[in-house]
Amino acid sequence: MIEIRWHGRGGQGAKTAALLLADAAFETGLYVQGFPEYGPERMGAPITAYNRLSETPIRVHSNIYEPDMVVVVDETLLKAVNVQSGLKEGGKILVNTKQAAEKVAESFPAFNGEIWAIDAVGISKRNLGKSLPNTPLLSAVVRLTGIMDKERFFSDMEHAFAEKFSAKPNVISGNMQALKEAWESALHVNG
Amino acid sequence: MSKKDRMSGNQAIALAIRQIDPDVIAAFPITPSTEIPQYVSAFKADGLISTEFITVESEHSAMSACIGASAAGVRAMTATSSAGMALMYEMLYVASSDRLPIVMAAVNRALTGPININADHSDSMGANNSGWIQIYSEDAQEAYDNMLMAHRIAEHEKVMLPVMICQDGFITSHGIENIEVEEDSLVKNFVGEYHPKKHLLNPKEIIGVGPYSISAYYYEMKMGQFHAMENARKVILDVSADFEKTFGRKYGFFEEYRMEDAEFAVLVMSSSAGTGKDAVDALREKGVKAGLVKLRVYRPFPAAELAEAFKGVKALAIMDKCDGLSGNGGPLGAEVRAALYGKTDGIKTINYVFGLGGRDIHVKDFFGIYDDLEALVKGESRPDCKHIGVREKR
Numbered sequence: 001m002i003e004i005r006w007h008g009r010g011g012q013g014a015k016t017a018a019l020l021l022a023d024a025a026f027e028t029g030l031y032v033q034g035f036p037e038y039g040p041e042r043m044g045a046p047i048t049a050y051n052r053l054s055e056t057p058i059r060v061h062s063n064i065y066e067p068d069m070v071v072v073v074d075e076t077l078l079k080a081v082n083v084q085s086g087l088k089e090g091g092k093i094l095v096n097t098k099q100a101a102e103k104v105a106e107s108f109p110a111f112n113g114e115i116w117a118i119d120a121v122g123i124s125k126r127n128l129g130k131s132l133p134n135t136p137l138l139s140a141v142v143r144l145t146g147i148m149d150k151e152r153f154f155s156d157m158e159h160a161f162a163e164k165f166s167a168k169p170n171v172i173s174g175n176m177q178a179l180k181e182a183w184e185s186a187l188h189v190n191g
Numbered sequence: 192m193s194k195k196d197r198m199s200g201n202q203a204i205a206l207a208i209r210q211i212d213p214d215v216i217a218a219f220p221i222t223p224s225t226e227i228p229q230y231v232s233a234f235k236a237d238g239l240i241s242t243e244f245i246t247v248e249s250e251h252s253a254m255s256a257c258i259g260a261s262a263a264g265v266r267a268m269t270a271t272s273s274a275g276m277a278l279m280y281e282m283l284y285v286a287s288s289d290r291l292p293i294v295m296a297a298v299n300r301a302l303t304g305p306i307n308i309n310a311d312h313s314d315s316m317g318a319n320n321s322g323w324i325q326i327y328s329e330d331a332q333e334a335y336d337n338m339l340m341a342h343r344i345a346e347h348e349k350v351m352l353p354v355m356i357c358q359d360g361f362i363t364s365h366g367i368e369n370i371e372v373e374e375d376s377l378v379k380n381f382v383g384e385y386h387p388k389k390h391l392l393n394p395k396e397i398i399g400v401g402p403y404s405i406s407a408y409y410y411e412m413k414m415g416q417f418h419a420m421e422n423a424r425k426v427i428l429d430v431s432a433d434f435e436k437t438f439g440r441k442y443g444f445f446e447e448y449r450m451e452d453a454e455f456a457v458l459v460m461s462s463s464a465g466t467g468k469d470a471v472d473a474l475r476e477k478g479v480k481a482g483l484v485k486l487r488v489y490r491p492f493p494a495a496e497l498a499e500a501f502k503g504v505k506a507l508a509i510m511d512k513c514d515g516l517s518g519n520g521g522p523l524g525a526e527v528r529a530a531l532y533g534k535t536d537g538i539k540t541i542n543y544v545f546g547l548g549g550r551d552i553h554v555k556d557f558f559g560i561y562d563d564l565e566a567l568v569k570g571e572s573r574p575d576c577k578h579i580g581v582r583e584k585r
Contacts, residue, residue, distance in 0.1 A: 022367045026197040035366030038309065057369070059465030061362050062553035
């Protein structure tokens with residue numbers, strides 16, 4: 001079982017990203033959970049969302065305390081929240097940032113896993129003309145989990161976008177380009 | 192053929208409602224059940240259901256509208272949570288004493304004071320003596336399945352009682368999980384049509400519903416409810432057996448997990464049962480004879496069956512996701528101890544209160560509970576009632 005914890009701020013779509021990942025993983029035949037931790041839901045307040053992906057049925061219904069991977073949607077949280085809390089040894093941290101992975105790694109001096117950096121906002125702006133970091137982040141997360149290869153992922157997502165954006169097909173190609181650029185551009189260093 | 196899908200507990204309930212296509216839904220939005228009427232209104236707008244969707248100005252009115260519709264002879268449903276259910280309390284009792292088979296999707300949320308939107312069972316436990324049948328669901332699959340069975344139970348001529356199908360707010364109502372869903376036509380066949388023997392709009396047999404009941408009649412009306420609740424036991428098992436025959440998933444009053452030779456058992460309801468099962472598996476690997484019972488049917492209360500299930504057990508933890516503040520433990524604790532009294536007096540019990548206002552419970556908490564049970568059997572002392580998951584004072 002792969003357990004993932006998302007850190008974002010209210011309104012940035014960390015919950016949506018977790019639900020999208022659950023959808024993508026479901027399509028590969030995995031058992032999935034995708035759920036947010038609900039609180040006051042204030043715009044901008046730190047929020048957490050979770051995923052479990054497993055080859056066997058998932059019964060546990062608790063938050064995730066010892067994740068295999070942490071995704072940081074908003075890098076300002078690195079100073080506000082201990083995103084590394086409980087992260088398994090050798091685990092992965094993915095941060096949405098313009099900075100290089102080496103620079104991000106300075107925030108995690110005592111970490112022995114992989115630290116990944118992706119400029120999801122930049123990728124989104126280039127391909128979609130606005131800041132919608134979820135799609136690129138999803139692509140990087142799917143790659144890091146290894147639950148499917150990129151051809152399968154891109155083809156699944158193309159079908160999903162075709163359904164979701166049936167009323168505005170012009171945004172499909174931008175979303176697909178964002179996915180592809182994100183898959184290739186996430187870089188990491190070992191902590 | 193059932194279809195593999197993934198959805199939240201609220202989506203699963205909404206899907207069941209679309210497939211059942213009830214005559215009337217009256218609801219007022221309240222977190223975390225709001226999505227249910229929201230989905231229903233979308234179904235209505237898209238022409239997928241023929242339901243009359245009545246928007247009301249309060250939950251008291253929602254239940255009142257369901258009572259009117261049900262008395263008129265049609266299938267009526269609602270959905271609510273927390274303070275919304277509390278605002279219905281007066282009408283919940285009217286629905287059950289009028290013997291109206293209304294079905295409610297209850298998405299459990301803590302009762303206000305202090306205000307909180309997260310899951311615990313204080314809302315439906317507050318209605319546990321309102322004459323409603325109460326069935327609790329572990330996950331989205333069970334919420335869906337229980338909803339498909341609800342009308343058959345409620346509308347059975349020997350029952351004619353309202354039913355609430357409960358699930359944990361947010362934990363299952365808003366979490367995406369795998370689920371198997373059934374074909375519309377098979378669901379329609381299973382649920383069947385509702386043709387009440389008596390109803391208000393039948394000019395050939397004029398009846399009254401909800402009249403003033405003087406002392407000479409009130410008690411007999413209550414006896415009618417008593418017998419209906421007794422009759423519900425067999426009907427629930429019969430409908431569950433037919434459900435298993437039709438769709439392949441097995442249900443009873445409760446689910447016994449690794450209880451065959453269990454010495455240490457936990458009784459728990461709803462979403463935390465899955466977490467407890469993971470703890471049981473881990474303990475079994477260490478040689479601890481751990482087992483778990485998940486209570487599905489809370490009303491009518493299966494007292495005799497539970498006593499039988501715990502016969503071979505040395506110690507039992509009874510877990511309440513509600514502190515009734517009774518001074519005598521939570522509601523489930525008190526009832527289970529009463530059920531065991533005189534039948535299985537050797538069993539040592541601890542009543543745990545947990546998860547109030549959405550406080551998370553995880554596998555490690557269950558390890559602590561089984562540790563307590565082992566210690567108790569070894570002769571160590573433990574309190575009769577214990578609150579777990581409370582933050583330490585700083």
